[in-house]
Amino acid sequence: MIRSLSDLDRATAPRRAREEAEVRALGERIGYGRVMQLAEQEWRRAAVANGTPGAELTVGACAGLLVPCPCPTPDANGHCDWCCGTKHVTERVAKAANTSKLRNLTIGSLSR
Numbered sequence: 001m002i003r004s005l006s007d008l009d010r011a012t013a014p015r016r017a018r019e020e021a022e023v024r025a026l027g028e029r030i031g032y033g034r035v036m037q038l039a040e041q042e043w044r045r046a047a048v049a050n051g052t053p054g055a056e057l058t059v060g061a062c063a064g065l066l067v068p069c070p071c072p073t074p075d076a077n078g079h080c081d082w083c084c085g086t087k088h089v090t091e092r093v094a095k096a097a098n099t100s101k102l103r104n105l106t107i108g109s110l111s112r
């Protein structure tokens with residue numbers, strides 16, 4: 001019986017280990033970047049089919065090109081409008097996030 005998050009963590013550990021092993025094997029075989037591109041592509045295909053285009057995650061820049069996000073206004077779940085919880089952004093985004101005039105804007109509002 002699952003009574004706590006640690007019970008849930010223990011109960012799902014074998015499944016998570018299998019999933020990680022499967023992704024590791026696929027990544028080693030075809031390349032981790034390709035796995036990420038295909039995941040985005042297939043998630044987009046499913047989102048469009050389900051009538052929720054844009055719901056998919058996207059593949060971002062290489063980690064070496066990113067800087068830590070200043071995370072000025074994380075929500076109750078620790079998410080951030082600037083980095084979506086990844087804790088990394090481009091230098092341009094970090095600069096914008098640190099500009100007080102833009103501090104309260106969201107990424108979505110910047111593209112409008």
Ligand SMILES: [Zn+2]
Binds near residue numbers: 086087
């Ligand atoms: Zn952030």
